[in-house]
Amino acid sequence: MSCSKVLVTGASGFVGSAVVARLLLSDKFSVVCCVRDLSQASFPCEHIFFELGGGLPATALVGVTTVVHAAARVHVMSVQGADELGAFRAVNVTGTIRLAADAAQAGVKRFIFISSIKVNGENTHSGRPFTSFDLPAPVDAYGISKWEAECALRDLGARTGMEVVIIRPPLVYGPGVKANFLSMLRWVERGVPLPFGSLTNRRSVVALDNLSDVIVRCIEHPAAPGNTFLVSDGEDISTAQLLQRVARALGVRSALVPCPQIVLFAGLALMGRRALFRRLCGSLQVDMRRTCELLEWTPPVGIDQALAGVAKHYLDTKTK
Missing domain, CATH: 3.90.25.10 (UDP-galactose 4-epimerase, domain 1)
Known part of the structure; x- marks a missing residue:
């Protein structure tokens, strides 16, 4: 039986490692782990050095059918103001689009982007939960960078035909x-x-088990492409x-x-x-x-x- 080849960025991180572990439970997938430190190569599969913004080796995407992009710059308290937004954009926007463009050129079918509920905003009013159809209202630099990356990915998908899936989790534990x-x-x-x-x-x-489960479901489900999914427990x-x-x-x-x-x-x-x-x-x-x-x-x-x-x-x- 042929396997779908899935490349996971941030594979040594909190979310990425959980996704890899779940994928390896099935014989339906072969996995490529992208990590910033090869000494953290803890899974029984291929590992590739990858630093978001630095690009991948030319051969890394050969045969890959799906990219799960979990790597990101998260909050760094020592950088503030305009420099903070620029730092987030350099990684979460420019780095993401470089990876996605390489994936599209290599013939990757589906690109799953782990975004954030911060794209919707910081708080909700009583009886009015966030939905995937709400107008985005990010407040901080991290949320803004995730929203800008989403927009760029949708545009890239429309131009190249690569299927884009966006997942916006709230607090993950x-x-x-x-x-x-x-x-x-x-x-x-x-x-x-x-x-x-x-x-x-x-x-x-959202529990890590629930988030990783829905991410893996998005790899093959026919209704996933072109959609933005909110997820919780x-x-x-x-x-x-x-x-x-x-x-x-x-x-x-x-x-x-x-x-x-x-x-x-x-x-x-x-x-x-x-x-x-x-x-x-x-x-x-x-x-x-x-x-x-x-x-x-x-x-x-x-x-x-x-x-x-x-x-x-x-x-x-x-x-x-």
């Missing part, structure tokens, strides 16, 4: 998660009192509920303390962390019904099951 989610795990596990007990916001999140929860369920997964008591939002806002504003207030206290919901209908897909993993996996990995690997 899973075993080995870093950044704010890891900090939250540490706070909860240590029993740090957290002033979020009164929050009733609604947020969509299918259950929206408040920040307070998320912390409570994390505590349960870790086997500890929740230490949530009720606190008025105006007090939270004032405290974080004094620390220069207004964006953090928006992420913790604001709502961000996505409507993924169209994703489920077109791809005939439902999330295979629920939030509590996914959090159990996150908690186990955290407890097994944390520094004593």
Whole structure:
């Protein structure tokens, strides 16, 4: 039986490695992993050095039918202002289009771009979740660069005939998660009192298993080309509920303390962390019904099951 050859960029990263692992579970795919450090070549398949913006070796795309582009520049706190946007554009826009143009020229059939819900915006209003048909409203440099890359990819696809698929996930969590989610795990596990007990916001999140599952589904599904897909776990929860369920997964008591939002806002504003207030206290919901209908897909993993996996990995690997 012939295999579809799939090239995955960012294959040593959080999302890319999960996609590769899922692809290797099936005998339907052969995989090429693109990584920035060949010492991280941990999968039993071909590995190629790739730094976004630097291009691929001429032979890398030979025989490839699908590219899953998970590599990206994410938030770098030391670069701000106009230089920040330029840095994001150089990698997430220029680098992406160079890769896509090379893929189209090599005869790649489908290009799957892992974008971000930040293209839609930062927050939603009650009862009005984001949809794939909303007018984009990115706020920060990262979101703007992802939107510009989406536009350029659609134009390239229209000119070359290469099928373009765009996926916009919200917050992604899973075993080995870093950044704010890891900090939250540490706070909860240590029993740090957290002033979020009164929050009733609604947020969509997506487990790494669910995101990688829908990405792999987009590789072959006939309804995927030309579409933008929003994805989540299918259950929206408040920040307070998320912390409570994390505590349960870790086997500890929740230490949530009720606190008025105006007090939270004032405290974080004094620390220069207004964006953090928006992420913790604001709502961000996505409507993924169209994703489920077109791809005939439902999330295979629920939030509590996914959090159990996150908690186990955290407890097994944390520094004593």
